[in-house]
Amino acid sequence: MVSSANTRSPLTFVVHLTVLFLVVMWTIPTAGLFISSIRDKDQLSVSGWWTALSASEQRLVTRIEIPKDQTMENGVYVIRGNVFTQAGDSSVQQFGYSSLKPQAFEAGTKAQMKRGKTLIVQANGDYVITSPKAFKGRGQRVFYTAEVPPRFTLDNYREVLTSEGLGKSFINSLTVTIPATIIPILMAAFAAYALAWMKFPGRALMVAAVVGLLVVPLQMSLIPLLRSYNVIGEFLGTGSKTYVGIWLAHTAFGLPLAIYLLRNYIAGLPREIIESARVDGASEFDIFRKIILPLSFPALASFSIFQFLWVWNDLLIAMVFLGNNEEQLVLTGRLRELLGSRGGNWEILTASAFITIIVPLCVFIGLQRFLVRGLLSGSVK
Amino acid sequence: MGQLISALFVMSIGVLGCAVYFYGSNLLLDFCFPTKNRPHLVIARNLRITNTIRPWLFIGPALLALGFYLIFPVFDSLRLSFLDRTGENFIGFDNYRWLFSSAEFFESFKNNMLWLIVVPTAATFLGLVIATMTDRIWWGNIAKSLIFMPMAISFIGASVIWKFIYDFRSGDDAQIGLLNAIVVFFGGEPQAWITMPFWNNFFLMAILIWIQTGFAMVILSAALRGISEETIEAAVLDGANGVQIFFRIMVPQIWGTIAVVWTTITILVLKVFDIVLAMTNGQWNTQVLANQMFDWMFRGGGDSGRGAVIAIIIMVLVIPIMVWNIRRANAEMEGR
Numbered sequence: 081m082v083s084s085a086n087t088r089s090p091l092t093f094v095v096h097l098t099v100l101f102l103v104v105m106w107t108i109p110t111a112g113l114f115i116s117s118i119r120d121k122d123q124l125s126v127s128g129w130w131t132a133l134s135a136s137e138q139r140l141v142t143r144i145e146i147p148k149d150q151t152m153e154n155g156v157y158v159i160r161g162n163v164f165t166q167a168g169d170s171s172v173q174q175f176g177y178s179s180l181k182p183q184a185f186e187a188g189t190k191a192q193m194k195r196g197k198t199l200i201v202q203a204n205g206d207y208v209i210t211s212p213k214a215f216k217g218r219g220q221r222v223f224y225t226a227e228v229p230p231r232f233t234l235d236n237y238r239e240v241l242t243s244e245g246l247g248k249s250f251i252n253s254l255t256v257t258i259p260a261t262i263i264p265i266l267m268a269a270f271a272a273y274a275l276a277w278m279k280f281p282g283r284a285l286m287v288a289a290v291v292g293l294l295v296v297p298l299q300m301s302l303i304p305l306l307r308s309y310n311v312i313g314e315f316l317g318t319g320s321k322t323y324v325g326i327w328l329a330h331t332a333f334g335l336p337l338a339i340y341l342l343r344n345y346i347a348g349l350p351r352e353i354i355e356s357a358r359v360d361g362a363s364e365f366d367i368f369r370k371i372i373l374p375l376s377f378p379a380l381a382s383f384s385i386f387q388f389l390w391v392w393n394d395l396l397i398a399m400v401f402l403g404n405n406e407e408q409l410v411l412t413g414r415l416r417e418l419l420g421s422r423g424g425n426w427e428i429l430t431a432s433a434f435i436t437i438i439v440p441l442c443v444f445i446g447l448q449r450f451l452v453r454g455l456l457s458g459s460v461k
Numbered sequence: 462m463g464q465l466i467s468a469l470f471v472m473s474i475g476v477l478g479c480a481v482y483f484y485g486s487n488l489l490l491d492f493c494f495p496t497k498n499r500p501h502l503v504i505a506r507n508l509r510i511t512n513t514i515r516p517w518l519f520i521g522p523a524l525l526a527l528g529f530y531l532i533f534p535v536f537d538s539l540r541l542s543f544l545d546r547t548g549e550n551f552i553g554f555d556n557y558r559w560l561f562s563s564a565e566f567f568e569s570f571k572n573n574m575l576w577l578i579v580v581p582t583a584a585t586f587l588g589l590v591i592a593t594m595t596d597r598i599w600w601g602n603i604a605k606s607l608i609f610m611p612m613a614i615s616f617i618g619a620s621v622i623w624k625f626i627y628d629f630r631s632g633d634d635a636q637i638g639l640l641n642a643i644v645v646f647f648g649g650e651p652q653a654w655i656t657m658p659f660w661n662n663f664f665l666m667a668i669l670i671w672i673q674t675g676f677a678m679v680i681l682s683a684a685l686r687g688i689s690e691e692t693i694e695a696a697v698l699d700g701a702n703g704v705q706i707f708f709r710i711m712v713p714q715i716w717g718t719i720a721v722v723w724t725t726i727t728i729l730v731l732k733v734f735d736i737v738l739a740m741t742n743g744q745w746n747t748q749v750l751a752n753q754m755f756d757w758m759f760r761g762g763g764d765s766g767r768g769a770v771i772a773i774i775i776m777v778l779v780i781p782i783m784v785w786n787i788r789r790a791n792a793e794m795e796g797r
Contacts, residue, residue: 182758271523332530393615444613
């Protein structure tokens with residue numbers, strides 16, 4: 081078709097390049113996030129993620145510990161040690177003993193300090209500090225500029241999963257998402273069958289209403305529902321923020337699309353199958369259970385992926401209908417909170433964001449086929 | 462571990478409860494009005510009764526949910542918009558008067574219009590261009606998958622991703638945000654992008670365009686494949702060039718699909734909230750209606766009247782699309 085007509089056109093090269101450029105534009109943001117999330121946090125904060133594979137220059141500082149028994153060599157007190165706490169192939173470029181001139185001396189040269197003290201820091205981090213009198217008080221601070229090799233780590237993930245509470249939120253997200261995906265499928269499948277194949281008054285009106293409801297903005301529902309939830313929560317003594325409450329909210333907000341998609345699909349099933357089952361004396365419930373449900377599997381799968389992604393990624397409904405506490409904060413809510421409280425800590429934010437998006441990404445990559453099919457059959461929401 | 466088990470327990474209760482209703486209610490109906498092994502007259506009567514009741518068993522839960530969560534709130538929001546902040550005392554049109562005289566509203570309205578013009582246009586256009594181009598190259602499907610991928614990312618996750626790109630370091634520190642690094646590389650001055658009035662709106666819109674282009678591309682790509690080959694071959698024979706074929710032959714044939722994509726993204730844009738909340742929370746002149754509405758829901762203990770008024774404005778903006786959708790669906794059903 082179109083492609084065959086143009087394959088040999090000189091424009092093809094330009095097309096390849098343009099598409100390549102667009103693909104890079106579209107993937108680089110996520111790639112940057114992922115690479116940053118596995119970088120050492122000290123490196124992450126001083127250099128861009130695109131330099132992750134090259135050594136980075138860092139300005140660091142350490143304080144020399146004064147040992148209890150000070151040794152004397154050639155009439156002066158000496159302390160030896162290494163500025164690097166982590167073994168590795170980092171190397172010192174310059175060093176200094178004052179915060180005003182942190183790069184005053186090249187590695188390996190001798191720095192003459194006050195009161196006859198001297199300091200030498202070698203490129204490999206070994207230092208020697210000498211003093212004519214015994215060291216006392218707080219130890220000398222050493223400022224140094226080091227060339228640190230690229231370092232990749234999972235520490236960021238360990239930290240956000242435990243101390244930042246993302247592990248907990250992950251489970252909360254699952255608790256919200258799974259029922260909020262299954263319940264609307266059940267409800268919508270029954271409703272869609274009724275709207276497609278059963279006769280009852282008001283059917284056409286209901287179909288039109290479902291199409292209309294597809295686009296009703298959630299914002300319309302928030303305030304009235306919040307008020308109703310407060311009243312109901314008080315009446316039942318459970319409070320207004322419960323998992324059941326958010327399941328039902330997500331269910332209802334997903335229903336129009338679910339009914340619309342499934343009705344279109346079920347209405348397209350061949351009439352003969354259903355008629356002949358009816359003639360054989362099968363009840364409508366049996367027809368639904370044994371014939372319609374298995375046949376509608378593709379549509380059910382499409383919708384469940386939509387609903388899963390939508391509920392997992394939702395922030396608005398979770399913020400309104402769930403609490404802001406440890407027991408109920410979902411991943412998106414947690415990420416938003418971290419964005420406020422840890423705004424500058426990119427190692428925390430990138431790792432948290434990646435944990436938030438990894439599940440939908442896997443679902444998306446694994447089940448893209450169904451997703452595309454669903455999109456094509458009901459691109460209205 | 463304990464939480465996981467209790468979560469699983471709560472989940473199964475919820476799902477089971479739903480399944481039990483459908484199974485149980487239908488069995489109950491069949492038990493009360495049996496249609497087998499009875500005299501013919503009884504069977505005929507029972508069949509009539511079950512056929513009348515069963516549709517409502519099927520559709521009942523959905524109707525209740527839609528009624529309570531979507532239909533009732535539309536009217537309740539309307540009612541609340543005439544009441545004060547507590548939702549108890551009638552204050553006439555005061556909320557509307559407040560809205561139309563508040564500078565904040567005009568700022569969000571203006572920004573929303575900007576979003577409505579830029580995002581659907583850019584996403585649809587890019588989607589169409591990418592769909593056309595990827596159809597011509599052998600690795601087109603891989604390219605499409607990659608461009609489609611941001612669809613799976615939450616708005617808040619995307620906001621973190623892009624906030625990192627827009628990151629700004631003052632002074633001589635190395636820029637770790639990609640955009641500023643590029644600017645510096647070409648000798649420019651690094652900028653704090655998201656605090657830059659007016660233009661910051663576009664940096665926020667870029668996020669939504671990034672997410673939605675894949676959606677437009679997938680739908681339009683399918684539509685392009687549906688174009689009949691004869692029309693294109695005829696155009697080629699008549700000596701039309703690539704650009705002419707695209708604009709004169711292909712685009713008119715998929716006009717309906719373009720409209721669907723456009724309106725779908727438009728609706729999404731009207732509801733956009735997470736991105737603004739996460740990036741600026743409406744500061745630096747980036748406020749939009751949905752975020753302002755959310756703000757009023759909770760500001761100072763919440764003002765249900767003002768929140769409801771803003772919600773109604775969003776609803777009014779959606780109504781034309783709603784009517785168009787219903788008409789289209791009706792036309793489709795008659796054609797079936």
